[in-house]
Amino acid sequence: MTNQKTFISVPIIIHFGDTDPYGVVYFASYFRYCHHGIEAFFKTLGLPPHRYFRNTDKGFGLPVVDASCKFTRPVWYGEELELRVLINSLKEKSITFGFQFYRAGTSEQVAEGEATIVAIGRDWRARSLPNDLREAVEQFLRSGDCPRRAS
């Protein structure tokens, strides 16, 4: 159940502290941007991130269990990026997000990655995704060829 054409578009501003000492965005920053992308994805679907990454009342959390990224082009301070957040995979207990980084306003991809979040219960064991999250992601995937800007 994947749909590569549907994505959330998130503008990324490069700040002091995001680059290496030579002015090039360094690899660890992209993973922070990926997390900003997940947060923007949740918000765009109407799901407040702070009630989903950890929900004490309902007894679940959504930790990232793996992440990877390839960095193909250098990006300098002063540039801006467009991050496209996709759903690479939706499973019973996990969601794998895809991340595509473009130089803003161009079709030049500079990095690409993915990250998987797993639903866990109070005991830190994997459990089914919360229903409202699953439904929101399914609806997003059904929305088809329809890129959206992060809200």
Added chain:
Amino acid sequence: MTNQKTFISVPIIIHFGDTDPYGVVYFASYFRYCHHGIEAFFKTLGLPPHRYFRNTDKGFGLPVVDASCKFTRPVWYGEELELRVLINSLKEKSITFGFQFYRAGTSEQVAEGEATIVAIGRDWRARSLPNDLREAVEQFLRSGDCPRRAS
């Protein structure tokens, strides 16, 4: 009740992400280093930071309520710093830390600042400092002209 001669010496390694895009440590990083300094200070006094910055059982916290720093010399990636953490002021409800940054192994000061933590209760109102913290700081101040390395 201050003693400028007593300090905890904390080595600071400059990492990717600590500098501006031109390789110079940028001002916000120094405030992170100051917090590393407070953590090292607590550890050196035998007080685990994670039980003092917020202690749910005993119902207190120690938020920073103000901070300031002057930056007098540029420091580049590849250099190392020595941070000296002092007690500028110990009051009933608050501690003001002093921070002196030196190029490691030299007497050249590159930045200087301070930050105040206030003890608060469960209601986020100011209260007296926890007794064991006060006593540890008082003992530190009595230790006189005796610089210590962070443990």
Added chain:
Amino acid sequence: MTNQKTFISVPIIIHFGDTDPYGVVYFASYFRYCHHGIEAFFKTLGLPPHRYFRNTDKGFGLPVVDASCKFTRPVWYGEELELRVLINSLKEKSITFGFQFYRAGTSEQVAEGEATIVAIGRDWRARSLPNDLREAVEQFLRSGDCPRRAS
């Protein structure tokens, strides 16, 4: 030459990594936000930050030489902030920015600070501010009681 009524309004999203381990935005993050505010201020005035913080061709830089902030209210992950960037002082060789942090959509101020940037030449000595920067700030100050959103 100051005008407290004119400011640039910058929305601040609180991300993972901006809070302490208890979910409260920790003090060093505010200084990063202040720098985001200076960047947004430059952009709103039509000055690309990466050509002003350091301009190798024209031989000048604009390092922060001091910064301070008071933190009056706790802010949690899940909240959003409005940062208002003001000019507290414009001098021959320096600009002092003022920063006011509000809970977004409210008049509740949670932190307030300032930071001074000084123009330096290739020799790292203070020099006059670049003319176009000075003129842009003067025009901003003349614009009077007219808050602007960051562009």
Added chain:
Amino acid sequence: MTNQKTFISVPIIIHFGDTDPYGVVYFASYFRYCHHGIEAFFKTLGLPPHRYFRNTDKGFGLPVVDASCKFTRPVWYGEELELRVLINSLKEKSITFGFQFYRAGTSEQVAEGEATIVAIGRDWRARSLPNDLREAVEQFLRSGDCPRRAS
């Protein structure tokens, strides 16, 4: 040409800003720690990182071109980690580092990852690794079953 038994051991202190709002080290922080690990690896081999990540005189750089990590156990603020840095692969133009994170003082692995750096020239095209770097890594690999603490 790999040797899983040889590694550099790097102590990792968990700071404010490294955790999510619930006090658990969040995934992006591990990638920053990985970079600290590469820096410590270089230093331990007698190679100053700031002359290797980018060397303007000799016209080479060593950007990270891909990185990945799996996160198997939660780690809280207040804990410490041991990061073991290994060489997973040494090629003509690239080095792949392995990273194993343990709860300090235990054999409990909490995360595992790798990252590849590629040597590039002034034109940002891949080139052979600098000779002294290659030789230092080869010597490290020959040193066999001999863990070392980061210097």
